[in-house]
Amino acid sequence: MASIKDVAKEAGVAVATVSRVMNNRGYISKETRKKVEKAMDALDYHPNQIARALQKNQSFFIGIIVPDSNHPFFSDLIKYVEMSANEKNYKLLICNSLDDPKKEANYISMLRQNQVDGIIMCSHTMNIESYKKVPFPIVSFDRFISSNIPCVGSDNYRGGELATEHLIQLGCKRLLHISGPLDLDILANRRRDAFVITSMKHGVTYDIIEGAHNKLTFDYFWSFVTENISPAQLREYDGVFCSNDIVAYALYIYAEQQGIRVPEQLKIIGYDYHSFTRMLQSPKLTTIMQPSDRIGVMLTNTLLQMIESADGELINNTTVDVTLIKGETT
Amino acid sequence: MASIKDVAKEAGVAVATVSRVMNNRGYISKETRKKVEKAMDALDYHPNQIARALQKNQSFFIGIIVPDSNHPFFSDLIKYVEMSANEKNYKLLICNSLDDPKKEANYISMLRQNQVDGIIMCSHTMNIESYKKVPFPIVSFDRFISSNIPCVGSDNYRGGELATEHLIQLGCKRLLHISGPLDLDILANRRRDAFVITSMKHGVTYDIIEGAHNKLTFDYFWSFVTENISPAQLREYDGVFCSNDIVAYALYIYAEQQGIRVPEQLKIIGYDYHSFTRMLQSPKLTTIMQPSDRIGVMLTNTLLQMIESADGELINNTTVDVTLIKGETT
CATH class of the missing domain: 3.40.50.2300 (Response regulator)
Structure with a gap:
């Protein structure tokens, strides 16, 4: 099986450059990116991200827990969260709590066992103490939980x-x-x-x-x-x-x-x-x-900022503006 | 940190029993399950599933690629896939291809790198040869790809x-x-x-x-x-x-x-x-x-059957019945 070194050799770049392309970090010119992607294709290179996750203690998985992914508001939100997470190479695990506290707790435990880097919490049936015990970043939609858990919501x-x-x-x-x-x-x-x-x-x-x-x-x-x-x-x-x-x-x-x-x-x-x-x-x-587009992007960005800020800096709550849409019922 | 042995001891059961509870496999009585779950809670035991995945070469992740998770049909489908997967301890990664062949290919590569056990493919913009190269189970929604890739769809x-x-x-x-x-x-x-x-x-x-x-x-x-x-x-x-x-x-x-x-x-x-x-x-x-409920459950069950059948047995295509709903427009 091809290694990252083989890819670097094939593309004629440094191993660090291949790594930057794969992680979508730092500046990479379009041509370099193309060369690296071509080499990865040619060598059928598929690095094991699970092994990397274990080694680096970062999985690039995030979880989202919603009451019902099929509700039009949450399905809007999930789409924008997924797309903005994907731009930064994070993958989204979705969980339907059906507003059942036991299911919600099980999902948090499952996500924890699967080493997610953080959770976006849109289901709010558990008591606040349970969220505080979770040992990785959480961003909350529409609920103040504690000063360590930023909240994003509309006004x-x-x-x-x-x-x-x-x-x-x-x-x-x-x-x-x-x-x-x-x-x-x-x-x-x-x-x-x-x-x-x-x-x-x-x-x-x-x-x-x-x-x-x-x-x-x-x-x-x-x-x-x-x-x-x-x-x-x-x-x-x-x-x-x-x-x-x-x-x-x-x-x-x-x-x-x-x-x-x-x-x-x-x-x-x-x-x-x-x-x-x-x-x-x-x-x-x-x-x-x-x-929902701005709220979704903001939820993702806030969570990734928490995940990637090494010093655990304080992150603010965000209130997204609302607008009156005049229809025919008033 | 607590180990599986500590949990078994605390619950007064065998290690294999704890493992069965965690993996939701085999018969476990309600009382035993409760005892084990109580012991896991008491010891704050959260096994690292990523390490297990690497060791066992099975991640319990499945991916679903849809054109748009926000479209009412696909958001219906995703809900039922997620819920039926969760019942069997599988986690769902969602991907929005926006019907873009490049995005679709990138998602397949990403899912492969993240060692998913299989993919449910509801976006169909790539050519058939590309799917055939994927080295793990795929189930297709509404498209015949090859005899190794079962297809689930409505009639x-x-x-x-x-x-x-x-x-x-x-x-x-x-x-x-x-x-x-x-x-x-x-x-x-x-x-x-x-x-x-x-x-x-x-x-x-x-x-x-x-x-x-x-x-x-x-x-x-x-x-x-x-x-x-x-x-x-x-x-x-x-x-x-x-x-x-x-x-x-x-x-x-x-x-x-x-x-x-x-x-x-x-x-x-x-x-x-x-x-x-x-x-x-x-x-x-x-x-x-x-x-969409029956199709979602069928997509999940077909994929899990492929993942869990060691001998790569042939799995059939499934056609789900349709019904006329009489409304006011005819």
Whole structure:
């Protein structure tokens, strides 16, 4: 089997240069890269990265734990995490926790046993102490865990504020917010906080219905909406801020079925603007966009910075801007 | 650091039993499993699976290469592959080829260097010879590569037949098929073959418009539909079979914009019934369901069977049944 020395000889470069090409580090001219890649091809050279990982104590594996990789927001996010990790030669292991604390703990243990260099944590059912025990870098999506675990998220407070102000500016006087589950201490709950503060500031009447844990399918949210809000109750409101786009869509269909005209009688605004919402044409939902591309890249970059900073420097939390997308439901 | 022997001692079982629990193999009673897991927790035991992989020449990593992990069909599939792999202690590495042959080749090389035990190949832009050179098990989704590479897919021919017969039974006389790209030798093209044969059999006039490579967004298919089919041309047909649900949805919106009533004047049927279609309420698309759950589990099981069969026994191709889902567009 060919060795790195054979490749260097074949390409007419130094062994260190071959190593730089393979690890995608430092400056390498296009021609040199081509020469090295050609030599690797010619010699059918496939270095054993697992052996290297063991030797160097760095695997170039990162893990991502999500509640459900099939949910349009997380599948957006995974794509951008994978692509930005791949640019820097890191490989992504994906894990579906299904919001089950036991599964989540098992995945963390599995990732640890497989010597991942770090984890992106998007599932948040375990208690905070369990994360603190993990002996390698973690970046958290949308949840403050501890000062050693940087957090990346959209500006949930600003999102809630934008959504509520939008409804009030359009003349809504009796607002409803359908929140996510508030028992988990996650940053998404700030959407609710902003809804309350903004409603109070403008002297607008409001109610909140707390969502259960996300099963994240239309059928789940359809049952949730129809079981928790009677048609008579829905008629009492003129504006609803939904904590995600699927529940906003379910509410829209429910309102239409009840003969409540959207947006004339009832204005609806969602949150996410993920691939489902981008594809949906009737109605085009008014919503708050969390930019999954920027969040995905930021999660990866923050994690790699932690992995590669030898001195364990302090890394900041990142809040990514949100934007109001005006559709046809307000 | 604790060793496997310490765990066995703490749990009061044999080392082989601890090993069986860790590898999820053979029969282990619930109590024994609990005892071992408790001992592992108590001793904070995290065996280095990378070292084991190197020693045993088996990594328990599998790779999946998809065109776009964010497309609703592939994100469905990835979820079921990941969950069924995890049940058997295999970890899933995901790779987005974006239908770029160079990226696809790089991912195969990367997976090879990382000693994966096998690959599930859902991206098909490379030529067949390149796959044949890969020295470990591959399972292909929807493409015959060679007799050593089993293929799992839905019954594309039956799907095309069901769709076309459905339109004809409803009285359609002038059919259109919007196919996928036909230059790639993939099984999805059989949908087109069945469309042609079924139309001929019933003496029905038909046309085919060939799709380009999937960019897989609504905007892409919207441009495709509006640029390739004039309103006058669309009025010539009374039934359209679309090769995927996103293009069917784009065509539906286009027809409505042109004042063509669906299904009265024009019947539309799609293909996939993935998470987007399942969530979409207006219209509920008539479509052919490829069961991504069964396909995902089958891809995993076929690959693991190849990995674990020492004697390289021949493994068959699998064709998963499809079903007509009657919606409101026919």
